[in-house]
Amino acid sequence: MTPSMAIDRMRKFCAYQDRAHSEVRTKLIKLEVYGDDLEEVMSQLISEDYLNEERFARSYVRGKFRMNKWGKFKIRMHLNQKRVSEYCINKGMEEIDEEEYVKMIDDLLARKIDANSDFKANQKARDALMRKGFEPGLVSSRMRELNGK
Numbered sequence: 001m002t003p004s005m006a007i008d009r010m011r012k013f014c015a016y017q018d019r020a021h022s023e024v025r026t027k028l029i030k031l032e033v034y035g036d037d038l039e040e041v042m043s044q045l046i047s048e049d050y051l052n053e054e055r056f057a058r059s060y061v062r063g064k065f066r067m068n069k070w071g072k073f074k075i076r077m078h079l080n081q082k083r084v085s086e087y088c089i090n091k092g093m094e095e096i097d098e099e100e101y102v103k104m105i106d107d108l109l110a111r112k113i114d115a116n117s118d119f120k121a122n123q124k125a126r127d128a129l130m131r132k133g134f135e136p137g138l139v140s141s142r143m144r145e146l147n148g149k
Contacts, residue, residue, distance in 0.1 A: 001033055003037045003040050003041055006028060006031060006033045006037070006041045007041050007044050009031065010041060010045055010050070011045070011048075011050055013027060014045060014050040014051055015050065017059075018059045018060070019051065019056060020053065020056050020060075020083065020084055021053055021083070022082050022083040022084075023082065024042065024051060025038065028041060028042075053084055053085060053088045054088045054091050054092070056084070056088075057079060057084050057088040057089055057091060058091060058092045058094075058095050060078075060079060060092060061075055061079075061092040061093060061095045061096060062095045064078070065095070065101075069108065069132060071105075071132050071133030071134030071135065072096065072101070072133060072135065073133040073134070073135065074132060074133020075092075075093070075133060076089060076133075077133070079092065102138075102142065105134055105138065105139060105142045106142055106146065108128075108129055108134075109125055109129065109139070109142060109146055110146065112124070112125035112128060112129075113125045113143070113147075122143060122147070125143070126139055126143060
């Protein structure tokens with residue numbers, strides 16, 4: 001595949017949704033674009049603003065938090081797996097409003113437990129939120145506050 005063909009294909013790939021640099025690099029390798037050609041395609045996509053790691057991180061964080069109801073730990077871990085820079089991860093995490101974050105924890109806990117729940121039910125609810133990537137200390141404190149009401 002020639003670099004110009006690869007650029008056209010990657011423009012469509014990136015226009016569909018924001019992509020991490022590692023996703024585009026992997027796709028190019030699957031298309032058998034290597035070495036200088038790969039770097040040329042990457043730099044062209046960046047210069048044309050089809051690829052923007054900070055924009056990707058921000059949209060990824062917004063989507064995973066609002067749609068999937070993931071916590072900060074899980075989002076950060078997945079962005080690290082996509083080899084997003086720490087700077088861009090931190091910029092992306094700015095998309096989560098702290099009040100909204102705590103409200104999300106409260107809403108998820110309210111669905112899973114009630115005031116009369118036993119210890120085992122509370123533990124299951126806590127574990128479920130930790131699997132979603134919420135901080136254990138914050139979940140525990142929110143549980144204490146909800147059970148205290």
